[in-house]
Amino acid sequence: MTPPEVHTNHVDVEELKNRFASFLQEQRYRNTSERMRILERIAELPGHFTADQLYVYMHTHGDKVSRATIYSTLELLTQCNLVIRHRFEGDSMKYELTSRLPNHDHLFCVDCGRMVEFCAPQLQELVRYVARQYALSPVRHSLQIFARCPNFVECPHRP
């Protein structure tokens, strides 16, 4: 396991927009200003976000897009793999830019709720191995680990 390298500040928005535009053209979807603006704004966010957080963020920055358009564009961005979706327990859907931190998984402290992102290359092997047992090719995976501090008092953010 290596510490994850966050790519946020290196994201090339123009490249993302080009990839999105190509996807839209190939799939015969239309290239609209709302769709591109949504992708631009997502690239400004630091990590996970909900559809509603994106809606609020865009509205506080002068973009007037509806929730319906945000949901539908997030669906398209997920289809073309520019964005990934996470469903964490008890939470609404979380999204993030795929290029921000490829192939990471999540660890949650059940005491304080903090979330850690980690990369575990061994997991990729395990996933391939399991899929092969069933004659399938892995597409993606999601591992969530729930853990706690050995001594509750050490948990830095306990309630």
Added chain:
Amino acid sequence: MTPPEVHTNHVDVEELKNRFASFLQEQRYRNTSERMRILERIAELPGHFTADQLYVYMHTHGDKVSRATIYSTLELLTQCNLVIRHRFEGDSMKYELTSRLPNHDHLFCVDCGRMVEFCAPQLQELVRYVARQYALSPVRHSLQIFARCPNFVECPHRP
């Protein structure tokens, strides 16, 4: 990885009810007929189920419990670890008896939607290792693998 051994038919309902009764007593919750009946009915189900499927199952078998009671009892059963909860993508909450198949994870075919349950002992080690990196003790985890048939036509349940 070993093929999972399904324990459904070996579940000792009386033991489950005893464990539930002890839990209720310790936590100063009341031992009601609805709570015990819900546990009995869960033990009759073959695998994953939703709160609503349990509701329908109970009503078609003559038990008149409300959805509210089902939700609240599933919460208690989860707290005392007789039942585990899964949140699969895009789905409502799924529940199952913990003793049915301890420590398994899930593989989904993205072409046909079929689900496979598997046990991967190496994963336990990996989970411990990752948690230790952050000075935490693992409590539980959830791994979901999404995969597809190498040749689409081979997928036995493709749409």
Added chain:
DNA sequence: GTTCTTGCAAACCCTTTGCACGTCT
């Protein structure tokens, strides 16, 4: 010009909650 996309509001689904009544201790 046609078809797709947008915005709005309503609908939707699953889950939780408030309240009056019933039950357990």
Added chain:
DNA sequence: AGACGTGCAAAGGGTTTGCAAGAAC
């Protein structure tokens, strides 16, 4: 008797949908 659990229906939150107006092709 008192506190808690139940059932019902209503509320709640997040997401999807139907439709009329507008934009892309």
